[in-house]
Amino acid sequence: ExxxxxxxxxxxxxxNKKAQAIAVxxxxxxxxxxxxxxxxxxxxxxxxxxxxxxxxTLENGETRGLITVSYPTRNFTADIPSLLxxxxxxxxxxxxxxLVDIVFPDSFLQAFPGPKFGIDGxxxxxxxxxxxxxxxxxxxxxxxPFEDLKTQxxxxxxxxxxxxxxxxxxxxxxxxxxxxxxxAFKQIAQETEVETGKPVxxxxxxxxxxxxxxxxxxxxxxAGADCLLFNVLAFGxxxxxxxxxxxxxxxxxxxxxxxxxxxxxxxxxxxATPLLLGTLMRVAGADxxxxxxxxxxxxxxxTEALQLAKHLTxxxxxxxxxxxxxxxxxxxxxxxxxxxxxxxxxIVNAGGGIHGHPGGATAGAKAFVAAIxxxxxxxxxxxxAAESQELAIALEKWGGxx
Ligand SMILES: CCCC(=O)/C(O)=C/OP(=O)(O)O
Ligand SMILES: [Mg+2]
Numbered sequence: 227e228x229x230x231x232x233x234x235x236x237x238x239x240x241x242n243k244k245a246q247a248i249a250v251x252x253x254x255x256x257x258x259x260x261x262x263x264x265x266x267x268x269x270x271x272x273x274x275x276x277x278x279x280x281x282x283t284l285e286n287g288e289t290r291g292l293i294t295v296s297y298p299t300r301n302f303t304a305d306i307p308s309l310l311x312x313x314x315x316x317x318x319x320x321x322x323x324x325l326v327d328i329v330f331p332d333s334f335l336q337a338f339p340g341p342k343f344g345i346d347g348x349x350x351x352x353x354x355x356x357x358x359x360x361x362x363x364x365x366x367x368x369x370x371p372f373e374d375l376k377t378q379x380x381x382x383x384x385x386x387x388x389x390x391x392x393x394x395x396x397x398x399x400x401x402x403x404x405x406x407x408x409x410a411f412k413q414i415a416q417e418t419e420v421e422t423g424k425p426v427x428x429x430x431x432x433x434x435x436x437x438x439x440x441x442x443x444x445x446x447x448x449a450g451a452d453c454l455l456f457n458v459l460a461f462g463x464x465x466x467x468x469x470x471x472x473x474x475x476x477x478x479x480x481x482x483x484x485x486x487x488x489x490x491x492x493x494x495x496x497x498a499t500p501l502l503l504g505t506l507m508r509v510a511g512a513d514x515x516x517x518x519x520x521x522x523x524x525x526x527x528x529t530e531a532l533q534l535a536k537h538l539t540x541x542x543x544x545x546x547x548x549x550x551x552x553x554x555x556x557x558x559x560x561x562x563x564x565x566x567x568x569x570x571x572x573i574v575n576a577g578g579g580i581h582g583h584p585g586g587a588t589a590g591a592k593a594f595v596a597a598i599x600x601x602x603x604x605x606x607x608x609x610x611a612a613e614s615q616e617l618a619i620a621l622e623k624w625g626g627x628x
Pocket of ligand 2: 393395
């Protein structure tokens with residue numbers, strides 16, 4: 227029988243009893259009050275306590291540990307709202323308990339789109355198979371005249387980035403409307419590709435009423451969009467699911483982690499990042515997933531960040547791999563550490579680390595290109611800086627492993 231395995235981090239006098247109580251309470255309700263006939267009828271919908279793993283004994287005598295409960299897939303409709311409500315809806319408000327992992331049976335995963343492109347599809351689209359990719363972020367966007375944004379896009383593209391993304395806060399874009407931005411930046415990207423030989427994909431921030439997102443995304447594709455940025459947690463995983471499942475939205479979707487800090491930081495509550503920004507984003511169809519790097523200005527615990535990246539790329543019932551995009555506070559001096567931690571299949575993503583370069587955004591991008599080429603070739607940043615003035619200046623300003 228197909229069952230979904232859910233692991234929680236919690237504490238109790240008796241972890242096994244707590245697991246049992248959750249298994250019943252989150253499925254068929256107060257079991258013992260039901261007449262025998264009812265119990266037999268509802269048995270196929272009953273949750274089961276699978277395991278309890280003690281981690282520590284607390285001062286109050288309780289045991290802190292991991293419990294795993296299995297739920298029949300028949301209890302859910304094939305969507306993330308049903309899943310999260312059914313395994314952690316009411317329970318998330320019931321004392322110290324954190325949702326840390328979900329293992330899906332094939333039958334349940336088959337209903338989800340997963341990434342349309344993923345790592346391999348995006349590399350194919352860019353013709354970049356031999357290195358980590360590089361992405362830059364518009365820095366300052368709200369209120370800027372359209373011409374300034376065009377100038378910014380050109381500077382980033384000339385620096386050799388593979389993608390340029392809107393900042394996630396770019397909703398009020400009346401001075402540079404969504405479709406017009408897509409068309410204008412597409413034109414610039416085609417012109418710079420002639421000069422640099424490198425295609426540049428623009429990730430436009432998809433916003434607006436949730437029931438209009440798919441239509442707006444299709445208009446974007448028709449206008450030449452190459453990628454869509456999406457604030458998944460603000461709109462909901464199901465909005466991502468429906469975009470990824472829509473055959474007419476045939477462009478990579480980039481998931482931004484905005485609002486994730488409302489879910490993951492507490493050791494006692496919320497949803498762990500490897501599940502929230504790893505498994506769920508990938509299953510719902512994100513081709514690229516941004517998350518706080520372990521060493522940026524919005525840092526994520528390194529173990530969690532590495533586990534998150536693993537959830538995005540490990541084999542998962544044939545679901546394509548999503549590109550890990552460790553972000554926030556990234557500068558060229560961090561590239562060796564990024565490469566050591568996240569390896570080849572990652573996207574180096576920087577806003578301030580590009581626009582803050584003393585030589586400007588083009589120089590900032592070139593500094594990253596030199597750093598990525600160096601680590602991919604097994605050379606040090608010191609060696610690369612001897613041949614790249616832009617990298618030397620970046621290392622001078624921000625430091626880094628030479
Ligand atoms: C984790 C998301 C990072 C992000 O949205 C962003 O704008 C980063 O900018 P920088 O820290 O690279 O300037
Ligand atoms: Mg941002």
